[in-house]
Amino acid sequence: MAMRLKTPFGLAVALLGAASAHAGRPPELAGFERGRAVWLGTCQLCHAEPATGAPQLGDAQAWAPRVAQGKAVLYRHALEGFMGPLGDEMPPRGANPDLSDDDVKAAVDYMVQASQTVKP
Template sequence: MFLRKSLGLAVALLGAASAHAGRPPELAGFERGRAVWLGTCQLCHAEPATGAPQLGDAEAWAPRAAQGKAVLYQHALEGFMGPLGDEMPARGANPALSDDEVKAAVDYMVRAAQPVKP
């Protein structure tokens, strides 16, 4: 009984491991971006009072995304002052983040604001 249970668990774990290995790379980037977002960006991008465009707010993100990724990356990395005086601090005020981490978090927010495809 116990043996059968642990065998089942081992098979389940193996299955999970191989499913992980077979993941498309863009999903790995998405998860990385989400982790960075949870650790740093959500402080403002899940707090409307800050004036930051909120996660999943398609209306707020559409004109920003229309600027192109290069501009969004630059504003996230170097900081940006909006027309209403709301400040996006460089790297979300977390200098420990690498360029790639900041970019992954930008990608995550841009993607999260897109309508879900059926």
């Protein structure tokens, strides 16, 4: 459903809102909005809390061996769950059964990109 803007003011507000959605974000993460939204809503509970043992957003060293396995493995672990060698667990869909496959994959893509380009 398309949103109809009836006034120039409405158009200006919409344009400013779209611009501010990208403000302060590194250009390397442009296009990862869906993944970032999923990360904020679900994944950050573990991937922004070092005590969980989960690889932290932006930690290239922690993500490198995972990224080396390939996206198919990362997606499978995120979708189906995974028990690491140290007993650290990645629950299926980040323990959020409402996430679609595409949502989970977008979050993985966002975290991988963030681990290779920026610090949070």
